[in-house]
Amino acid sequence: MHIKFTNKGTTLIISISGELDHHSAEHLRQKIDAEMVKATTRNVIFDFSKVSFMDSSGVGVIIGRYRNIQNLNGKMAVVNVDSRIGRIFEMSGLLNLLPVYDNIDDALKNLGA
Structure with missing residues (x-):
């Protein structure tokens, strides 16, 4: 898994490549949390254009970051979700x-970024 962070004002764009599963979820969580502390992050956008697989561990990472952003009165969204990942989003709620x-x-x- 590869992670790329891009800041656009107070919005952190997180581009993930590869598999988001139980092998990579904790690493991703730590990287995102560290990046959010460094930056003046209020909003987060997850770019799933290069995610090939996601399991429930990945869902947990997304929900955890959603709660963190909510505590900052920010917003979160996901982009470039294919049908396989979209089905996981649908089944998990x-x-x-998230829009x-x-x-x-x-x-x-x-x-509003």
């Missing part, structure tokens, strides 16, 4: 929590 956008620009506009 993440679609009830899904086609691309980063749409998410930035809708988050």
